[in-house]
Amino acid sequence: MSKTARAVVLGSLGTAAIVAPAHAQTVEFPQTISQFNGGLCWGNIRTWADTGPDYPGRAVINVQALPISGIGPGQYPLAPLCDVDTTVSWRNVNTGAAGQYHVDVVAGIYGSMLYALFQDTGPGHIEVVVSTGALNLPVHAAFDVPGPPPGQ
Numbered sequence: 001m002s003k004t005a006r007a008v009v010l011g012s013l014g015t016a017a018i019v020a021p022a023h024a025q026t027v028e029f030p031q032t033i034s035q036f037n038g039g040l041c042w043g044n045i046r047t048w049a050d051t052g053p054d055y056p057g058r059a060v061i062n063v064q065a066l067p068i069s070g071i072g073p074g075q076y077p078l079a080p081l082c083d084v085d086t087t088v089s090w091r092n093v094n095t096g097a098a099g100q101y102h103v104d105v106v107a108g109i110y111g112s113m114l115y116a117l118f119q120d121t122g123p124g125h126i127e128v129v130v131s132t133g134a135l136n137l138p139v140h141a142a143f144d145v146p147g148p149p150p151g152q
Helices: 003-018
Strands: 025-028 032-036 040-051 059-065 069-071 082-092 098-107 115-119 124-132 139-145
Touching: 025 139, 032 082, 032 124, 040 082, 040 098, 040 124, 040 139, 059 082, 059 098, 098 115
Parallel strands: none
Antiparallel strands: 025 040, 032 040, 040 059, 040 069, 059 115, 082 098, 082 124, 124 139
16 A cells, blocks of 8 residues: 555544544533633633533533733743633533533633543533633533433
8 A cells, every 4th residue: 555545544534533423412602701810811711512322421521712812921921821720510400410620721822722521410401600710700501411322
């Protein structure tokens, strides 16, 4: 097999890994406006949940800062690099189960990396509150988590 053919096969495999399951659902929450620590920084934090029948009773909670503004510490103060402790608190209104996802979001003029973690919410209707450890406008949102198929 030529190098080009191997690259095409590997490229095709890489693309297939990115494709979401057919019945997956993504629910984006309103953005949280927050001040960031480490300078005079502020910006918006995106959060969303991914659910699907491939992982019943669980949700992936995703957190990502958009590009921030302000004045940061260090040699390049107009290209700030700041952080903020972000919390996604969730509660399953059907079962009463509750939990939190805490993450220190580090962001700069290009935003932040994606932070994501499975949460064992159980199947049902999930209500969330997203807030930070700095001055912020908390947001409320909700999504549904599917249970296992009947008979399992």
